[in-house]
Amino acid sequence: MSNESRPIDAVDRRILEELSADARISNARLAERVGVAPSTCLARTNALREAGILLGYHAEVDLAALGRPLQAIVAIRLAVHERAQIEAFTEAVRALPGVLCVFHMTGVNDYLLWIAAADTQDLREFVVDHLATHPAVARAETNLIYEQRRGPGIWGMVDPA
Numbered sequence: 001m002s003n004e005s006r007p008i009d010a011v012d013r014r015i016l017e018e019l020s021a022d023a024r025i026s027n028a029r030l031a032e033r034v035g036v037a038p039s040t041c042l043a044r045t046n047a048l049r050e051a052g053i054l055l056g057y058h059a060e061v062d063l064a065a066l067g068r069p070l071q072a073i074v075a076i077r078l079a080v081h082e083r084a085q086i087e088a089f090t091e092a093v094r095a096l097p098g099v100l101c102v103f104h105m106t107g108v109n110d111y112l113l114w115i116a117a118a119d120t121q122d123l124r125e126f127v128v129d130h131l132a133t134h135p136a137v138a139r140a141e142t143n144l145i146y147e148q149r150r151g152p153g154i155w156g157m158v159d160p161a
Contacts, residue, residue: 006051011036015044016054017155023057068098068116070123071145074131076111079138086110089136096130098122109141 008016014034018025025033031041048054063069078089086104093113094102101114113131117123123142131140 006053008053012044012048012053015041015048019045019054019057020153020155023059063116067118070117070119071100071148072115072117072123073143073145074113074115074127075109075139075141075143076113076131076137077108077139078110078136080136081110085136089134092134093130096126098126 011034015030018030018033027042027045028038030045031038034041036044045054063071078085089111090102090104093099093111098116099113100116103112103114104110105112115123115126117126127140127142131137
């Protein structure tokens with residue numbers, strides 16, 4: 001079922017809000033917070049997953065603790081805009097270690113890549129080895145990230161972390 005054809009009611013919305021705030025919440029606690037029976041909560045959560053609305057559960061990881069304290073956004077412009085080249089480039093960069101997220105976009109830049117690196121030399125080598133010298137890339141511009149903080153998301157709640 002397409003996520004566009006399934007309506008979201010207030011209970012589904014509360015389930016999604018609570019899971020967005022804490023994906024590790026138990027079903028019993030989730031049901032309590034939402035105000036439904038645990039069996040109802042589990043059925044609704046499964047229905048949201050089956051409908052393609054709830055895509056997954058994710059952990060937020062301290063990148064510095066893993067030896068990758070330097071983060072950057074790299075703006076990429078492709079040399080040619082052929083479908084095969086776009087698809088190949090997308091899959092190639094998604095597979096590179098250190099790539100946290102790939103945004104394929106409209107506008108001046110074709111892609112924004114969110115990268116985590118050990119230090120400036122590691123970042124430089126990543127950009128030179130995988131981006132600046134890639135035959136599909138016409139231009140790569142790197143911007144360092146000083147700080148990253150979550151916004152309120154679509155639910156309007158700011159996570160204090």
